[in-house]
Amino acid sequence: MSEVIVVTSGKGGVGKTTTSANVGTGLAKLDKKVVLIDTDIGLRNLDVVMGLENRIVYNLVDVVEGNCRAKQAMIKDKRYPNLYLLPSAQTRDKTSVTPEQMKKLVEELKEEFDYIILDCPAGIEQGFKNAIAGADRALIVTTPEVSAIRDADRIIGLLEANEMKKIDLIVNRIRMDMVKKGDMMSIEDVLEILAIDLIGAVPDDENIVIATNQGEPLVGNNTLPGQAYMNICKRIIGEEVPMLDLAGSNGFFAKIGKLFKKN
Amino acid sequence: MGVFDLFKKKSSGNVAKDRLKLLLVSDRANCSPEIMEMIKNDIINVIAKYMEIDSEGLDIQITQTESDGSNGNVPALIANIPIKEVKHNS
Incomplete structure (x- = not known):
């Protein structure tokens, strides 16, 4: 059975696109057939994070408007046999696509793919509405900052109002050294405030910047964020994985691990 | 600077958490500053019938408080209204 996952956050710059790229690539590494869809029309980014920017011919708007078939617009990632990217349009705006059109497209892609990952734009306007229209579940990306958590709370409220079936949280850019100092x-603080299920935490790490520079998602390699992203992917497909120890001490993360297992 | 400062000073992480908690209560209650201002004016009008209050010093906010029941924290409207003089005109 295929699943449609929207990666969203409300606030910009918290790591939606990086998360989408790594989750999509990770699921492909776990032998799932995956298509990543960049729904940020006008501000195309997922293609560069994936390192596929030179191979774009058609885009999402072309598909929706019927200028080409979905198959023609999807770029096959040569590094992974199961991974495809449907890029966004750079010279159009959010109103070029409607939620109904997105739903229809996603339904069509469901027949061929195990996972459809939708990279949502920042904000709560049309682009957000388009991205969530066809989704079965949502990954909320937030950082441990007041502004990002506030926006995440708003997004969670909107998703619940739209009857999103499953909503999970990714705490991104956590710095355990700063947490230790208070x-x-x-x-735990973030979970207490947002009160949704945690699916993973990703440390703030220079390897993310390096990977983005190179256009190659780091999921699954032997860096800490690479491991963290791979664990998130395994949890998405239903595996039980203990929480990664980001700090190098047991007590704290063992607790989080237990929290996670309860759900 | 010393050990005592450590105890006195709240860590910035906790400051952030407390600010967020308050912020989200009013966000979730969907109360705009305009509506808060209307509530404030209505409260002043009602109470002014019975006592003279310091409308400048009046402070109302939506916050969280522990409920007597078992359902944990509930939103509450807290008003701090300084009284200047109670009217005796009965």
């Missing part, structure tokens, strides 16, 4: 909210 200068950053902990994963």
